[in-house]
Amino acid sequence: xxxxxxxxDFVIVDKIDLHxxxxxxxxxxxxxxxxxxxxxxxxxxxxxxxDAGQVREGCxxxxxxxxxxLNPAAQAILEEQSIDTSDGELHLRRAIEANGRSKAxxxxxxxxxxxxxxxxxxxxxxxxxxAFQTLAKPGEQLRLLDEFAQHPELLAETAKHYAVLRxxxxxxxxAQSGQAERAARLENLQWRLDLLQKVAPKPAEWENxxxxxxxxxxSAELIEGTQAATDLLSNNEPALLDQLTHLIDKLGQLAHxxxxxxxxxxxxxxxxxxxxxxxxxxxxxxxxxxxxxxxLAAVEQRMALWHDTARKLRIAPEDLHSELDQIHAxxxxxxxxxxxxxxxxxxxxxxxxxxxAAQALRSSRNKAAxxxxxxxxxxxxxxxxxxxxxxxxxxxDTPSAQGSDAVEFRVAGHPGVTPQAIQKVASxxxxxxxxxxxxxxxxxxxxxxxxxxxxxxxxxxGAVAEVVGRYLxxxxxxxxxxxxxxxxxxxxxxxxxxxxxxxxxxxxxRSQIVRLDRQQRIEEIARMLGGQVISExxxxxxxxxxxxxxxxxxxxxx
Numbered sequence: 001x002x003x004x005x006x007x008x009d010f011v012i013v014d015k016i017d018l019h020x021x022x023x024x025x026x027x028x029x030x031x032x033x034x035x036x037x038x039x040x041x042x043x044x045x046x047x048x049x050x051d052a053g054q055v056r057e058g059c060x061x062x063x064x065x066x067x068x069x070l071n072p073a074a075q076a077i078l079e080e081q082s083i084d085t086s087d088g089e090l091h092l093r094r095a096i097e098a099n100g101r102s103k104a105x106x107x108x109x110x111x112x113x114x115x116x117x118x119x120x121x122x123x124x125x126x127x128x129x130x131a132f133q134t135l136a137k138p139g140e141q142l143r144l145l146d147e148f149a150q151h152p153e154l155l156a157e158t159a160k161h162y163a164v165l166r167x168x169x170x171x172x173x174x175a176q177s178g179q180a181e182r183a184a185r186l187e188n189l190q191w192r193l194d195l196l197q198k199v200a201p202k203p204a205e206w207e208n209x210x211x212x213x214x215x216x217x218x219s220a221e222l223i224e225g226t227q228a229a230t231d232l233l234s235n236n237e238p239a240l241l242d243q244l245t246h247l248i249d250k251l252g253q254l255a256h257x258x259x260x261x262x263x264x265x266x267x268x269x270x271x272x273x274x275x276x277x278x279x280x281x282x283x284x285x286x287x288x289x290x291x292x293x294x295x296l297a298a299v300e301q302r303m304a305l306w307h308d309t310a311r312k313l314r315i316a317p318e319d320l321h322s323e324l325d326q327i328h329a330x331x332x333x334x335x336x337x338x339x340x341x342x343x344x345x346x347x348x349x350x351x352x353x354x355x356x357a358a359q360a361l362r363s364s365r366n367k368a369a370x371x372x373x374x375x376x377x378x379x380x381x382x383x384x385x386x387x388x389x390x391x392x393x394x395x396x397d398t399p400s401a402q403g404s405d406a407v408e409f410r411v412a413g414h415p416g417v418t419p420q421a422i423q424k425v426a427s428x429x430x431x432x433x434x435x436x437x438x439x440x441x442x443x444x445x446x447x448x449x450x451x452x453x454x455x456x457x458x459x460x461x462g463a464v465a466e467v468v469g470r471y472l473x474x475x476x477x478x479x480x481x482x483x484x485x486x487x488x489x490x491x492x493x494x495x496x497x498x499x500x501x502x503x504x505x506x507x508x509x510r511s512q513i514v515r516l517d518r519q520q521r522i523e524e525i526a527r528m529l530g531g532q533v534i535s536e537x538x539x540x541x542x543x544x545x546x547x548x549x550x551x552x553x554x555x556x557x558x
Contacts, residue, residue, distance in 0.1 A: 007064050022476075028499060029500030030501070050096045055096055064093065121448070124452060127452065144438060161358075164350045165350040196323065375441040
């Protein structure tokens with residue numbers, strides 16, 4: 001849910017702090033007052049396009065901050081990016097510089113705009129005043145039906161099998177059209193494989209050879225150094241160990257006179273043990289050191305073979321083993337590619353799997369289409385389209401990741417008329433009402449907690465407007481609803497009412513948004529009913545509209 005919105009130096013707004021509650025909130029005001037500024041501000045916080053023209057004239061930057069209650073879907077996105085969510089809130093901020101550049105922040109952490117867009121899908125759905133125009137697009141019709149059906153698992157399964165199908169088609173096509181090229185590649189790979197098999201490189205062998213070569217090539221230095229260390233410790237006269245033993249004995253005698261020397265003597269005794277062990281280890285190393293020159297020759301010969309093979313293959317010696325693995329894998333792939341019968345079998349299997357998934361998706365769509373069509377038809381009866389019928393027609397289409405269905409919304413505006421494609425038979429006003437009927441019956445299936453309607457009631461009025469208001473208020477039982485409207489019948493249905501106004505001071509225009517109390521609401525709805533001149537009659541009508549909304553709600557609760 002949207003908890004608050006702070007707008008600063010945005011378009012004609014200098015500073016506005018708004019707080020929102022659950023339920024239905026409306027924004028109203030005179031034409032040109034800036035009602036849609038709030039929608040534009042929210043859109044920016046959700047990753048909308050920023051523009052230098054959105055910065056208030058004379059200001060360096062515009063700042064917009066939207067605070068939402070954190071939901072599990074949004075929290076999962078933030079946790080993936082290691083963004084703190086400990087306070088249970090989601091703070092989205094967008095800063096737009098006067099040069100058009102913008103920055104995005106989530107809970108104080110800089111993020112790419114793409115993160116805001118990803119979060120938007122978990123937070124808000126915005127329905128614009130021209131939403132009905134998209135109803136003519138088949139892709140949008142399919143999206144609405146799938147959203148209503150709530151079958152993401154079937155969509156994912158179909159997309160998965162479609163990807164497998166496309167890959168199988170690609171492999172078979174390549175096998176049929178590229179036999180000569182693959183034969184040449186196979187010949188080259190076999191030559192490389194023969195070279196590598198003569199070497200038979202093992203994992204980490206090159207590193208081991210290099211280390212062994214370094215050791216054996218310095219054998220004289222190793223022997224001389226270890227022999228000198230052995231002589232110093234135990235063979236020379238006097239040997240270091242003999243001197244250390246004598247020192248320990250001397251300190252033992254002195255410790256009888258001063259016990260403080262006992263701990264020093266003990267430390268030296270422990271050291272003497274370690275030095276003696278080191279002397280034994282050095283003698284053992286000299287006795288068993290494998291520093292034979294013949295071993296060095298064998299290592300040099302092996303390394304020369306690696307170098308010669310790497311030179312022919314034009315790769316580094318340390319890459320011989322990985323090259324061998326890659327050649328084996330590519331050979332297997334190419335050999336499989338020659339097996340046309342196997343590829344055709346794989347293609348048939350992929351086709352069957354895709355058809356099975358697409359059919360399951362179609363069955364779900366058919367079921368959802370019947371339910372949605374009935375619900376929209378029922379809603380149309382209350383929107384001055386008595387006898388009208390809404391139908392959803394599914395036909396088989398070219399297979400895709402979304403299945404093999406084409407969806408067509410059809411409508412009959414009058415009784416006894418066969419439903420036709422919606423874009424062919426519906427007028428602009430009818431499209432607006434049908435769009436609203438579809439919206440109120442599909443938005444409840446969306447997982448987002450907040451719905452924004454930007455003058456979706458455009459083109460309607462009178463009794464129909466009151467019905468629209470009631471539908472929006474009903475949606476607000478389960479969702480937070482924000483609605484920009486010019487209709488008093490819709491405004492009267494709100495739980496909260498905000499008024500947008502503008503003023504001119506010192507030659508500059510400013511837009512303001514304030515939350516209205518009951519008496520202020522009556523005045524605003526009366527203005528919406530009767531224009532600038534407000535009479536007692538319009539106030540009475542405004543009061544009746546508001547009381548009627550409250551009474552209807554109480555009856556439904558009862």
